[in-house]
Amino acid sequence: MRYLFLLFMLFTFQLNAQVVADDFEGFGTIYSWYGDDCIVDANFLNPYQQGINVSNTVLEYHDIGGQYANVQFDIDTTYDLTMNNSFSLNVYVPSSGLTGSEINQISLKLQDKNIEFPWMTQSEIVKPIVLDQWQTITFDFENDFYINLDSNSLPPIERTDFNRVVIQVNGENNDDEVLAYLDDVLYFDTVSNNPIYDNLVWFDEFDGNGPVDASKWFKQTQLIAGDSWANGELQHYTNRQDNSFLDNGSLKIVAKGETYNDQDVTKDYTSARLNSKFAFQYGRVEVRAKLPSIAGTWPAIWLLGKNINEDGGYWDAAGFGNTSWPLCGEIDIMEPNVAKNQILATWHWDNGSGYQINSNSVPSTNANTSQNWHIYTLEWSEDTMKIYMDDTLVNQMDSVNPFNQEYYILLNVAMGGSLGGDIQPGFNQDAMEIDYVRVYQETPLSVQHFEKNKVSFYPNPVQNKLHIDTHQFANTNTKVQITDLSGRIISKKQYAENGDTLIYNTSALNVGVYFMTLSFDNGINQTFKFIKQ
CATH class of the missing domain: 2.60.120.200 (Jelly Rolls)
Known part of the structure; x- marks a missing residue:
């Protein structure tokens, strides 16, 4: 069956920027996963290899009833949200792993690990989730609705003290149990493709x-x-x-x-x-x-x-x-x-x-x-x-x-x-x-421009051939660059296309998560993430 996915992530990927990522297959840069009143296994066999995530290994998140259970990781520096404003992850929550009747949601909190009570100045974004399927959730600290625990705190995009990420499923202040699986955690920059209402x-x-x-x-x-x-x-x-x-x-x-x-x-x-x-x-x-x-x-x-x-x-x-x-x-x-x-x-x-x-x-x-x-x-x-x-x-x-x-x-x-x-x-x-x-x-004019610059790609995950659809390909030269999670350039190619679809052969790639950057003659660059099976 052919699956068509509208581009779900547009961002600028800079090789000299912070690389904070983990695919739990050994290619990540996060080494400090730990649970707070929560059992964590960052090398767990994926029990639901389906949909958008057929990777072998994921992180198991098991809240066994802790009031404030969550999973966390720290970095040695601080996040520069003016350069990269977003975090994304894949999450799967089986309905059989829940107790109670809390709202099904996932939150990502940014904290300063260097103060006595890191949560006191945190910024948090909460997103709804659905059960029994893998889904990609993005937390954009520049454009999404956020909650500052301290109302006197600056907007997160203006903060320079964040060095801890806290992920929590189905909230806190409850004794309910939650079993969830996380994968493909990524820190990146979301480029707004919102319409201009002028x-x-x-x-x-x-x-x-x-x-x-x-x-x-x-x-x-x-x-x-x-x-x-x-x-x-x-x-x-x-x-x-x-x-x-x-x-x-x-x-x-x-x-x-x-x-x-x-x-x-x-x-x-x-x-x-x-x-x-x-x-x-x-x-x-x-x-x-x-x-x-x-x-x-x-x-x-x-x-x-x-x-x-x-x-x-x-x-x-x-x-x-x-x-x-x-x-x-x-x-x-x-x-x-x-x-x-x-x-x-x-x-x-x-x-x-x-x-x-x-x-x-x-x-x-x-x-x-x-x-x-x-x-x-x-x-x-x-x-x-x-x-x-x-x-x-x-x-x-x-x-x-x-x-x-x-x-x-x-x-x-x-x-x-x-x-x-x-x-x-x-x-x-x-x-x-x-x-x-x-x-x-x-x-x-802006509607036409938006339609012209749309990109869709399928299938994702891919085995051998990745199809990329966009009107940009008509009568143009397109440069394609593939990088891995660490920012290492895997491949560079140039295509002369006359149609609306480019087919990229992925059979030589190892299993994992990659980024494809498309550079067009008109100066537009677009980057998206795909998974190689």
Whole structure:
């Protein structure tokens, strides 16, 4: 069977840079593996020679119930994350080797071994894993969401004191057992291949005074859950200008304490909920806003799949509503918590495996979100989604299904409910102000450039012939260099290609892990890792 893998790792490999790697076959540079309350065997026969990893030897990681079990290694110098920002590894966790019900995850922590309590200043990246299969996990300390245990620590990319790597499966502060296998640990530099969103495709600056632009926004008013909205909210949404209007160059969404009857239902509060009449897939959304401050208000800047089956919504009425929530997916760019001292960024979805949620927050107390303007941003590509408050990364996750379709923007202020909480007695009114909403996508040129520079290769692992596909090969000379884990050059060849596929004969290579660097006439260099069986 032919397997096609999209390039999963692009990086610059410099022969004079730090080489920190281990394939557990005797070709690595890591010699200090040890366990902390964890049994470690760095010369264990691979019990699952399948998928992307058919090597003979791996590291066995056996947490036998230790509260803080992990596996570690040290280096004599320190990591220069400005040169190499990432670590990758292969991991296999058999479901039969687990006890308890912890979230299936793997974390990589960078520490300073020279201080008394190395964990006190650590930086950590946590990634989800699936069970019963080999997978490659990458920890990018420049671009991934990270956790500094000491909030006063610098971003990891600015640190020069890290000399220890700690790897932990399924978290800590529990007595559960974990059996896992690690292989192909590598320290390298990830070169971002993220799209450049520089083309403003839709916007509303909310200039002037008066009604909301009806060509851009739809005021959603129909109750969606019998006589109410979701989450225990207590308001009616109206299409009145009293609840949503332009004033002095910004949009005001005003929640009011008033008795109001609509759809034969009487409620004590009114507000507005706006749907954008624009839907899109991938790009950057920027919303500059001030938030209400009174207890009980629940403002939100968010997105829904335009296929949501929600009676009364703009896209449902347009004929796209065929999918229930959360199968349609939801992206919450901004929601405050009940106490209004945190800003949350959250995803809700169901890709066929049941309801899932990914939520994280940053403090908002010092930012004074009701008095000061802040920019809330979603960056969304076919690979990742990142949500920011100003320049602070709040949360990040992969663009899993269903986040691969068109979404529309919602702006609203609810009253009460799960994130509004108890409403202040005697509530009169409060508002969310929006200065602008802007959506950027790639220009056609940058899209073409991205497609042109894509590289895919198969099979991996390879026995005799490695197929490399890219449009770069058309009518060009291509230099191919093979290096091993230590940086030693194994082979250099030049090819004159007229098609889109280069076939490299690997039969002369020994079993192990290698890097192939492709150098094209146009000056572009691309490097990837492959495994020789």
